[in-house]
Amino acid sequence: MATAMGAVAVLSAASAPALAHPHVFAEARLDITVSEDSKVEALRHVWRFDDLFSSTVLVEFDQNQDxxxxxxxxxxxxNVVHESLAEFDYFQIVTADGRDVAMQPPEKLIADFTDQQLIILFESRPKEPLELEGKLDFGVYDPTFYTAIDFTEDSYMAVENLPQGCSREVIRPDPDEAIAQNQQTLTDAFFNEPGGNNLSKIFATKLEIQCSANG
Known part of the structure; x- marks a missing residue:
């Protein structure tokens, strides 16, 4: 059990991120809900995992072997995924004008198994009220590079009730350009601290929301 979910939970003793590569793949959708007073209410996640990993989970968790x-x-x-991903903030990246935004841990995760694929769903909320103003970025990324979470269509990063005066754009960084722009920061010490670096912010596909002062 721990072996199977260790992959999605990124519990392997991976080498330095510079040498790591994904072993688990998931297609994702992110829906951001906005209140009538222009505050971010919740982030709603759906992750659909690849066939190979899903079959591994089936074998490991199918206790009655049916x-x-x-x-x-x-x-x-x-429950296993919920507990394991807590250390990694559930792969969520949220910033407001470049500053990290703290998110509440989801109360629970929901697992489903449809068409031989594992699906994980959950919702999280900001710890403090988060106004839609300035530049907000939302992303989903595994900082250890073990799990690749991909938004195959820009429309899979969506905003409900986006106010007037705000715009949305999906940002997909080019890895080579990201490395070139941040090479002074990417030192050996940086790579050897997979739990305490900013690689996720550099490489993550993000939904960027820009709002004017009067938005």
């Missing part, structure tokens, strides 16, 4: 994941088995999957 080649399905029943409600109790899915609940166990969700």
């Amino acid at each position: 080649l399905e994941l029943d409600a109790d088995e899915l609940k166990e999957v969700a």
Whole structure:
């Protein structure tokens, strides 16, 4: 059990991020909900994992060996992922004008298994009121490079109730350009601290929301 979910939870003893590469792949959707008074209410995540990893999870968690994941088995999957991803802030990156925004841990995760693929769903909220003003960035990224979470369409990073005076854009950094622009920061010490660096901010696909002062 721990071996299977260790991948999605990034619990492996990976080498330096410069040498690491993804072993688990997921297609994702992120929906940001906005209140009527222009505050970010919640981030709603959906991750659909690749067939190979999903089959591994099926084998490891199918306790009654009926080649399905029943409600109790899915609940166990969700609990293991929920506990394991806490250290990594559930792969969420949220910044306001470049400053990190603290997010509440999701109360729970929901696991589903559809068309032989594992699906994880959860919702999180800012710890403090987050006004839609200035520049806000939202991304999902594994800082250890073990899991690749991909937004295959720009429309899969969406905003509900985007106010007038605000615009949205999906930013997909080019890895080579990101390295070139940050090479002075990417030192050996930087690479040897996978839990305490900013690689996720450099390489993550992000939804950028820009709002005018009067927005």
